[in-house]
Amino acid sequence: MRRTRWLSADEQRTWRAFLDATQLFFGQIDHQLQLQAKMPHAYYEVLVRLSETPLRRLRMGDLATTSLSSKSRISHAVARLEEAGWVRRERSGGDGRGLVAVLTDSGLAALRAAAPGHVEQVRAHLFDRLTPAQVAALGEISEAIAAPLRAGRSACGDPPCGAERTGDDA
Amino acid sequence: MRRTRWLSADEQRTWRAFLDATQLFFGQIDHQLQLQAKMPHAYYEVLVRLSETPLRRLRMGDLATTSLSSKSRISHAVARLEEAGWVRRERSGGDGRGLVAVLTDSGLAALRAAAPGHVEQVRAHLFDRLTPAQVAALGEISEAIAAPLRAGRSACGDPPCGAERTGDDA
DNA sequence: TCGGAATAGTTGAGTACTCAACCTGCGTTC
C-alpha cells in the first residue's frame, strides 16, 4: 500500500461535521422513538418493512436483506418484537427451514402510533434544516455512498465482508 | 399538534438513501477498525481527541463534551481503554473531584498504527465517491444538521435532552 | 463553619448488537 493520503484541512472539517451530524441526529431520532414508542429505531424500521409488504409478512432472510442487517440481528430483533406482540413467526409454506415474520394488528397499531412523532422528528432535524437543493444533493450523495457498499455486501454472505484492502505496507 | 406532514415520495427516497448510506458506511468503518485495530470507532475517536490536545490529556467531562457523548459512556469507554493500556486516569490538580484521561505512549502508538487504514477507508467509501462539489455540499449539510442539535444539547445536562415536542395532539 | 445544593465522575442493571458455533431441513450425487 502506498503512502497514506491523509485528509486535507477542508476534508477534516467535512468529516468531523459529518460525524457530528450523524451522531447527533440519530441519537435524537433513537431517543425520541425510545421515549414515545418504546422501541429503538432499528425495530421501527423492521415494522415499516413488514407493513410495506402486501400481506404484512416477510421471510426472515428477506427481512435481513431489506433492512441491511445480519440474520443474527434480525433473529434477535424479531424475537423481541414477538415478545412485545408486534410480530409473529410462522413456518413458511414451501420450505421447512424457512420462517416468515408477520406483522400483527397490534404491531401495525404500534407503528401507526409511532409514525407521526417520528416523521415530525425527521422533518424537524433534517428536512426543515435544509434547502430543497441541499435535500436533492443529500439524496445523490447518499446514493453515491450507499450503492458501492450495497454491491460489496451482496458479493459475500453476511455483512460486512472483510475482504477489503488491509492497510498493510506494500 | 397539527396534522402530520408526511414525507413526499422524493423525501422518502432521500430519507431511505440517507439511512442506507449511514448504516452501511459506519458499519464498514466500524468493522474495519475492529478488525485491524481491535477497537470500535467510538474508542478511536476518544484516542484522537486526546492526541489532539497539547499534553495528551483531557478532563473526563471535556472528553465527553468534545466527543458528543454522555459522561457515562466516556466513563465506561475510558475504563476499557485503561484496561488496554492506551489511556491512564489521574486525579486532576485543582479539583479533587476531577479526573483527567491521559493518552499513554502505547495508546498513541495504537492510534498511529490504526490511522492509515482508517483514513483509507474514509477515503475509499466517502471522499472518493463524491465530487468536490458534493464534498462541499456534504460539509454544509452536515453543519446545518449538527448546529441546532449541538445548541439543543448544551441547553440541558447530559444528551440528549427530551424537552422536545411530544407528538401529542393539540 | 456548618449545611445544603450543585458538580464530577462511577456504577450496575438492562438492552442491542456482533461473531462464531450450532441445529435443521433441502438437494444433490452416486
Next chain:
DNA sequence: GAACGCAGGTTGAGTACTCAACTATTCCGA
C-alpha cells in the same frame, strides 16, 4: 437411498451503550 454439502435460521457469549442511582468533592450562603 444414504451421505454429502449447503441454505435458512437460532443461540449464547461477549461488548458497547443507556438510564438512573449513587459517591465524593466543592461551592455558597447564613
